[in-house]
Amino acid sequence: MDLIGYENYFWLSTALFSIGILGILIRRNMIILLMCIEIMLNAANLMFIAFAYKWGNMDGHIFVFFSMLVAAAEAAVGLALMVLIYRKFKTVDISYLDKLKF
Amino acid sequence: MEIQNIIFIILSALTLMCALGVVFSKNPIHSGLLLVLTMFSISGHYLLLHAQFVAIVNIIVYAGAVMVLLLFVLMLLNLNKDNEPQKSIMVKIIGTLSAGGIMISLVAVSKIFLVQKSMQGRPIAEDFGYVKSLGALLFTDYILPFELASILFLAAIVGAVFLGTRSVENK
Amino acid sequence: MNHLLVVLVVFSPLVGFLINGILGKKLPEKLSGALGTLAVLISFVSSILLWNHVSIHGGFETVLFNWLAIDTLVLDFGFRVDALSIWMMLIISGIGTLIHLYSIGYMHGDKGFSRFFAYLNLFVFSMFLLVMGNNLVVLFFGWEGVGLCSYLLIGFWYHNVAYGHAARKAFIMNRIGDLGLLLGIFLIFKVFGTLHLATIAELASANLVQPQIINWITFLLFIGAMGKSAQIPLFTWLPDAMAGPTPVSALIHAATMVTAGIYLVVRNANLYQIATLTTQIILIIGLATSILAALIGLYQNDIKKVLAxxxxxxxxxxxxxxGVGAYSTAMFHLTTHAFFKALLFLGAGSVIHAMGGEQNISFMGGLKNKIKTTHITFLIGTLAIIGFPLFSGFFSKDEILEKVFEYSPIAWGFTLFSAALTAIYMLRLYFVVFLGNFRGSETQKANLHESPISMTLPLMILALLSLFGGVLNLPHFLPENMSQFLSHWIASIPSMQFMAPSSHEHHLSQTIIFGLMGLAIVLVLVLLFLVYRFYASRQFNILPNQSRFSKLGENKFFVDEIYNHLFVKQIESRSEFLYKVFEKKAVKPFIMLFPRIFGQLGKVFQRVQDGNVENYLLYFVLGIISFILLILL
Incomplete structure (x- = not known):
């Protein structure tokens, strides 16, 4: 029996994704939140690669390639914002960022 | 049992453990380092799936660039203490339940939409996952998104620099 | 080739409008005026070429594009060039060219010079659509277009509030008529199932529809004509329309646009042939308008108002x-009227120009020797309009009188009365303005000057036309091949053959015809003598008249006041009631209910947006879960 099938990878990817969600919901440090987002992105990427392997089609690789690219850009801008927020509020705790409301 | 299956099991366990470590670690620095480990293990999975190029890129971009950036910011802002105030237990329970809900829904989706259909895979080609074939694909069918990606990066760079410098001026 | 010519006729004024309208302010005055005039001149030349074609091969239709097609309603943006429309086209473009030329001199130095020419060109374009449209919708399009241009040009000097009000009055009065026209068009479509003019004419001749319905259709169309051609009860806008520059009064409010109603009736002559009731209404309204307006004209002191x-x-x-079914006669009078009324208005413009903007004739007088060209041409126009023998107006008016006499001697009596009144007020105008002593101020006297050549040239050409315009439709007792040219011409349209002079029997004997003509001539000569005597005894001055009737006339028989009281005041009071009671007490509270409800709801749900990102994330995840579940279930 070959474990390296799309099904096992589906479970793995789903678990990773849920861990990312969990992290987002229970942590307050913004940088940890960013990390969790990266985990979720990687879960999705893993799924792409697994299905690419399954169908023998390399388009999945391309998608992963672009998703990494976007993730890198996101990290750059996100971290810049975070630095800005830290300078302004002296904290990266999202619980204190509740000014944006009516 | 084949060697690949053993590797798969070990890698999967490592991936999940590290991911959980990222979430539950008290010290942000530890989280960051564990995330690097997660990325490495995912790259291992990519290798198992014949995606050599993507595996390398994953390590370089994530483990190399993004994580270094994250850790750098952590150090810069002097956040490497585990002084993060904890959320209330109630919120934690709700969060866990929600995450579990997402997982269950996704499993349900897979049961209904994926497994029902006969998933007969196709054999992979000789040059599957090679840089050469990936490059051929990237520079023919996906040339437009590829070029657009450069604009995205430019925007990201400009944005990051802009945000970084203006805050200095404000002070 | 013909297609090209038709396009050239219609669209060269549009191009002129666009150039003048868009680039206007950047163009020098001379170029702007020349462009506007050239655009209409091109139309005129093309019309002459088309005339040539029509006289040889007969009328034709040409479709520019398919406008719209809904179920059975198929509308083409098509043009019909036949004897009738080419006649109108020549009048419009011919007189239009002269008036454009005149305007170059008249509007010299005006701030809105290019705007003026843009509007004039747009007017000519719309007028072409009106007379050339091969279906009622294109006609209606042009009909509204000329209404718009009329509005824009009456209110041309919009800084003057009164002028703006005059423009609005014209526009609103025309809307009333247009509603009638629109209803008529709807009814035609309902009854005939088509809006194509030629097809309607055919179907009407087939006598398939009840006369009752035809009466309604024709009456509704006539309401449209009433508005556009200023008939009772919708005539009060035309005198006020004199607020516009004088060339506008000449082109739009004398020669072309106001005759659109006549054109509409003649174009649908096949319908009016059957509608006996409507034609009687037309006759009565025409007579009443003719006499009432002439009576008012007797007592006006503003040179343009008299002409209006x-x-x-x-x-x-x-x-x-x-009304008496003499369609080609109406067209004939339309034509001669276009000549001499344009001439009179342009002459009046020249007088006003010489007087430095003065319009009140009681300050004029003795202009005979000061502005010679204007005087002679104005005299010709006056003689033409009063029906002095052998001038153009003589022939057309005489033909009307003869046709009316044939229909009913009583109506003839009234018509003759109206004609006599025309002679009186026009002679009064002429004597007071040109004879006697100058009564204006010293500065005006010093500044009296003849207008530039661009203004006098159109006057001279129009004077020639007013003199010899009569040859277009010489009386029928002359030899066949030289008389009744216009009637034969229009009768060359297959559906309008009944207008041919030979086709219908002359009930009147030669003696009566000559007797009527002699009577008319004698009447004019006697009036000429009497009016001259009357004003000569007063040094050609207007003396304030104290009689009650003249007060009535000076105040235009209080028609405006009556309308004001009957309609405007009523509507105003109702509107005020609706505003104060209905809107403020009923509508507003009801409408304000909704903002209040949503305001309260908003306050409740506002709590969800507490600004805490953690909670947002939680909602976000819950949203995703419910979304997935929604798909699953």
């Missing part, structure tokens, strides 16, 4: 001709 009432009166005469 004269126009209303003459339009009434044309409707009288239509």
């Amino acid at each position: 009432y004269s126009t209303v009166s003459q339009l009434g005469l044309m409707f009288v001709a239509l």
